[in-house]
Amino acid sequence: MKLINSVKKQNYLLLLLLLIIPVVALWLGGDSEFGGADGKVVDLIDAQQTAYVPWFENIWAPPGGETESLLFSLQAALGAGVLCYIIGYIKGKKAAMEAASNE
């Protein structure tokens, strides 16, 4: 149990650290809109003197920002759902085994 408690403490500290980074980034970034870095790459290529014409376009693109954020949330929700389901399973299994060995 001692090991588990120290790991828990470590995870709380890590969580705090984790939250600090984007907050500091938002503060340092000033009044930027925080556009995607890959979009900036596209801008850079488009700005090059010898004009590059993309020869293929996405088969389907979300019609707008709202649909895009819907699909992004869906991706995160799916991932978090599966991940947390499995972690719950692991914890439950461990608790059941401990209970069984205590009897």
Added chain:
Amino acid sequence: MHIMEGYLPVQWSIIWSVAFLPFFIWGLKGVQQLITQTPEKRMVLAMVIAFAFVLTSLKLPSVTGSSSHATGMGFGTALVGPASMGIVGTIVLLFQVFLLAHGGLTTLGANAFAMALIGPMVTWLVYQGLKRSGVSFRWSLFSAAVLGNLATYMVTSVQLALAHPDAVSGVGGAFSKFIGIFGITQIPVAIVEGILTVMVMNVLVSNGFVHIDQLFSKKGLVGFKAKEVSHEVN
């Protein structure tokens, strides 16, 4: 990190796809081995894909005033090994191509080469190197995940520079421009990825799901049996 659809000339799109193909087949074998073994290993694979889904959906603001996202490849490499990550990475990339129009089919080979091959490879090598030289488990894992993430963006910049060399300063000049966009932006994002990787791995290890010694095997969880591990904890 995705190179947008159509933004690699035809020849580069073919070159990177062909370069990634053998590793894709290697990955298929790795995944096949995982899913034909114990149900626990299938669960591990599901968890690895889920982690990558979450991390690639988080577009984090960075100090430079632009956003970028983590890859989640380091966590997966620890659990299923570098080979299977080729498939995991490709699944995530395809999801983003078809549903979000991020990245593309013509750039899939290049993106997979950077994210699903070089990232996991670097992660694996860094971990082995640090662990052998006596660095603690958590620092090794953290550094491996961070450097794997940075390596991915390094490769993406090389790929872009090769395809779009600067008219004056050539490939080198173009590389420094692209790495200028990705480089500093990516450092805090990579650190976030490293921290998240250690946090989730902490949960798995402290609950006796995996043992530290089982992580980062070549083929992924060699000799992994969930029941035995649970007994060790008791």
